[in-house]
Amino acid sequence: MGSRGIGSDIVFDTLEKLSSSIFINREVLRPDYIPDYLPHRQEEIRRLTEVLAPALRGERPSNIFIYGLTGTGKTAVVKYVLRKLQEYSRSKGLGSLYYAYVNCRQEDTTYRILTDLVLALGGRVPFTGLSTAEVFSRFKSVLERSGNLLIAVLDEVDFLVKKRGDELLYRLTRVNSELKRGKVSLVGITNDVRFMETLDPRVRSSLGEIEMVFSPYNADQLRDILAERASLAFKPSALSDGVIDYCASVAAREHGDARRALDLLRVSGEIAEREGKEVVTVEDVRRARDEIERDMVVDVVKTLPYHGKLVLLVIALAGGSFESTGDLYMKYRELARGLGAEPVTQRRVSDILSELDMLGIVTAKVINRGRYGKTRKVVLNVEPKALIKVFSNDPRISWVFKNSRDR
DNA sequence: CATCCACAGGAAGATCTGGTAG
DNA sequence: CTACCAGATCTTCCTGTGGATG
Known part of the structure; x- marks a missing residue:
């Protein structure tokens, strides 16, 4: 701990603090980690394996449609089974199993x-x-030339259909009859209950050859999942009593979302670790909740188009809610003009509100006020103050706050 | 019980950016 | 280089609608 080499002291000290106190392996708490054991999903794993098994013989498995709320293990189970099938296939010398996992919200x-x-x-x-x-025909020719079977997993398919229609799904289900050699099996995953109803009947019957439903975890099951994962992630006795129970109960209240629960646990650990503590407390979990929310807000705001930011800001400045989109639009126009920007149309603002709703930062529910028309009631899902704080770091907007302080 | 409000939200397309193919 | 393409953002024009009210 000498004071020579100022830079390296900071590095060493920081590393020293980060290296030990809490985690053995924090990666196992990340959302994309697939564990070797998935508690309370054995039945689903067995069933999916049965359905996909023909793939090992080069036969086309039935298309599968999987439904379940977020964080109920759909993605984990599918990835798990596919990975195991591939391992099995290689170990038995059956050749490679081709599968693609695509998240339709990201792609x-x-x-x-x-x-x-x-x-x-x-x-x-x-x-x-x-x-x-052109890309589609390349896809077909690659399939045809290799004569392979492709298992295509389309996660959050509802996003694809909502944005682009079911054209692609339809064409993918048709590929098998158009090609002599190549084959495609579809695995569709969604958390939208009514998704199937929105599909063209031809696509529906084809995609839904086999259907599986994943029900939400209850608090007990969440506790098992967290305990299992925590034993891999944390040092023994790094968690104080009640931390896991608290994480589980928070997530259980939010329709049993295991991803949320694991996130909460990881961030709690990171908070404790950052402060050089050796034990995670329930208080850390509470702070993790706030931090997760803050990060979500920053992420959303960062990726929003300029007028999207303005709409969000208008909602925050109004204290977090609007009774109608008409009111909101008037306020938005004032703000945009005040900033020297040409306001976009109300139609566009309506789409922006839908996007904000999908991102979860706002709830925009359609309500009918009878004679007084149909509109959307908009409620901010985060603290207005937190949002305004984020905006005060945005160079295209922050000067408004500074100017109003000067005057 | 028909009317009619205040929008929702679909369709088509304009404009711009940033890319490929040959 | 030209011809063409998709995506993001936004506009214009439009049809549809639940339910309080007259």
Whole structure:
């Protein structure tokens, strides 16, 4: 701990603090980690394996449609089973099993989804510049040439259909009859209950050959999951009594979302660790909740288009809610003009509100006020103050606050 | 019990950016 | 280089609608 080499002292001290106190392996708490054991999902794993098993013989498994709320283990189970199938296939010398996992919320265009499917088959596609039809025909030719079976997992398919329609799904279900050699099996995952009803009947019957439903975890089950994962992630006795129970009960209240629970646990640990403590307390979990919310807000705001930010700001400045989109739009116009920007149309603001709603930062529910028309009631899901704080770091907006302070 | 409000939200397309193919 | 493509953002124009009220 000498005071020579000022820089390295800071580095060493920081590393010293980070290296030990709480975690053995925090990666196992990350949302994309697939554990070797999934508590309370054995039945689902067995069933999915049965359905996909024909793939090992090169036969096409039935298309599967999986429904369940967020954090009920749909993605984990599917990835788990596919990984195991691949391991099994290799160990028995049955050759490679081709599958593609695509999250349709992240890859939200037909083009990108097709690109991922081609990639999974070992083909190559530029990430932009071609027509979608061209990518689709490349997909088919790669399939045909190799004669392989591709299991295409489309996670959060409802986003694809909502944004682009069911054209792609329809065409994918048709591929099998168009090709002589290649085959495609679809695994659709969604958390939207009424998704199936919105589909074209042809697609519905084809995609829903087999259906599976994942029910939410209750608090006891969440506790098992957390305990299992915590034993891998944390040092023994790094968690004080009640931490796991508290995380489980928070997540159980939010419709049994295991991802939320694990996130909460990880962030709680990180908070305790940052402060050099050796034990995570319930208080740390409470602070983790706030921190997760803050991060969500910062992320959302960062990716929003300029007028999206203004709409959000208007809601925050109004104390977090509006009774109608008409009121909101008037206030928004004032703000935009005040900032020297040309306001966008009300139609566009309506779409922006839908986006904010989907991102979860706002709830925009359609209500009918009878004679007084139909509108959306908008409620901010986070603290207005927290939002305004984020905006005061945005150079295109923050000067408004500074100016109003000067005057 | 028909009317009619205040919008929702679909459809088509304009404009811009940033890319590919040949 | 030209011709073309998709995505993001936004506009214009539009049809549809639940339920309080007259």
